[in-house]
Amino acid sequence: MADLSIQAAGIRHPNPFLLASGPPGTNGKVIKRSFALGWGGAVCKTLSLDSNKVINTVPRYGKLTARTRPEEVIGFENIELISDRPFAAWLEELHDCKRAYPDRVLIASVMEEYRKDAWVEIVERVQQTGVDALELNFSCPHGLPERRMGAAMGMDPEIVEEVTGWVKKAARVPVYAKMTPNVTDPTAAALAAVRGGADGLAAINTVLCVIGVDLETLRPLPTVEGYSTPGGYSGPAIRPIALRHVMEIARACPGVGVSGMGGIETAEDAVQFMLLGAHTTQVCTGAMLHGYEIIEELCAGLVAFMERHGFQRVAEFIGRSLPFFTTHADLVERQRAAKQGKAALTARDDLWQGDIAGETRGLLGE
Ligand SMILES: Cc1cc2nc3c(=O)[nH]c(=O)nc-3n(C[C@H](O)[C@H](O)[C@H](O)COP(=O)(O)O)c2cc1C
Numbered sequence: 001m002a003d004l005s006i007q008a009a010g011i012r013h014p015n016p017f018l019l020a021s022g023p024p025g026t027n028g029k030v031i032k033r034s035f036a037l038g039w040g041g042a043v044c045k046t047l048s049l050d051s052n053k054v055i056n057t058v059p060r061y062g063k064l065t066a067r068t069r070p071e072e073v074i075g076f077e078n079i080e081l082i083s084d085r086p087f088a089a090w091l092e093e094l095h096d097c098k099r100a101y102p103d104r105v106l107i108a109s110v111m112e113e114y115r116k117d118a119w120v121e122i123v124e125r126v127q128q129t130g131v132d133a134l135e136l137n138f139s140c141p142h143g144l145p146e147r148r149m150g151a152a153m154g155m156d157p158e159i160v161e162e163v164t165g166w167v168k169k170a171a172r173v174p175v176y177a178k179m180t181p182n183v184t185d186p187t188a189a190a191l192a193a194v195r196g197g198a199d200g201l202a203a204i205n206t207v208l209c210v211i212g213v214d215l216e217t218l219r220p221l222p223t224v225e226g227y228s229t230p231g232g233y234s235g236p237a238i239r240p241i242a243l244r245h246v247m248e249i250a251r252a253c254p255g256v257g258v259s260g261m262g263g264i265e266t267a268e269d270a271v272q273f274m275l276l277g278a279h280t281t282q283v284c285t286g287a288m289l290h291g292y293e294i295i296e297e298l299c300a301g302l303v304a305f306m307e308r309h310g311f312q313r314v315a316e317f318i319g320r321s322l323p324f325f326t327t328h329a330d331l332v333e334r335q336r337a338a339k340q341g342k343a344a345l346t347a348r349d350d351l352w353q354g355d356i357a358g359e360t361r362g363l364l365g366e
Contacts, residue, residue, distance in 0.1 A: 019042040031106070076285045114163070141208045242260065242261065
């Protein structure tokens with residue numbers, strides 16, 4: 001039987017699936033329910049010291065659906081802020097969750113203003129609850145950047161290094177930095193977090209977007225009193241972007257625990273993140289749209305994948321696909337060499353090229 005446990009950033013996870021910070025981890029009650037269903041861990045909705053400053057709007061979500069199957073959500077926008085629940089209530093609930101499920105990994109997502117005393121205070125008070133790790137939210141792309149928080153920090157490698165350093169001095173548990181995809185080079189901030197002492201890197205948070213415009217009212221969506229603001233895009237549509245970010249981060253930061261997320265709904269989705277270097281994976285939108293019960297398929301599908309390939313432990317295939325990235329110039333050279341017979345085409349390469357040719361013909365309507 002395949003062993004689904006995995007060690008990441010110094011923490012043993014019973015399986016590599018965690019709920020990502022967001023509505024699925026909005027309070028202790030739902031986190032405990034997810035643990036009962038089999039999730040290996042959960043990252044709670046991001047906390048801050050003063051929830052009175054957090055004011056959400058209604059509506060705050062928007063959906064992009066498949067043209068031919070409107071019930072299928074491809075992409076999801078939110079303009080939701082971090083948790084608007086009192087900090088004291090969170091401290092109690094985190095303590096209670098950990099006591100009820102000591103074998104599950106409970107990670108507290110935290111965010112504060114750009115002040116050392118605020119970050120030190122939140123870290124010191126949250127870690128007293130017994131959480132296994134902290135995840136620093138350097139990446140919420142909407143609302144909070146107006147207060148110079150979230151992605152406003154994560155886009156600036158110097159600030160990422162400095163704040164991670166403040167946290168590391170106060171922290172007695174491993175520290176993850178959660179990265180924004182809204183940058184050209186994801187490795188700059190990731191390397192800065194590692195210089196600051198981060199034990200792990202979580203990626204990606206949402207991609208800044210405008211989900212659409214209402215063609216009746218001519219107002220952008222989601223519309224709040226006639227107006228809107230760009231929000232965070234998540235769900236299957238962002239998976240290819242997330243895979244690329246995780247791949248770049250894993251290659252640039254070997255030896256650091258990587259937690260990958262963005263559009264994961266099935267075990268096959270999650271395995272791809274692991275093949276590109278993620279030790280654990282997180283799910284937010286998938287659990288919102290399909291329910292916490294997807295954990296059953298995630299675990300069963302992972303076991304099936306491991307058995308098909310003869311892997312006994314998850315660690316055996318983390319990063320397995322990373323060595324097969326190269327430059328475009330190298331691809332051209334490999335193809336030229338193959339054509340000239342300098343390197344024999346394997347049967348597998350042949351098949352793959354046939355598939356691509358077929359796909360191209362299909363696209364061109366031939
Ligand atoms: C409604 C909503 C609220 C979210 N709130 C948070 C949050 O409080 N803190 C955080 O770090 N990420 C937050 N996220 C981002 C997710 O944790 C995750 O990084 C992102 O959505 C990509 O994963 P997914 O496609 O599985 O949702 C939120 C996402 C959604 C959809």
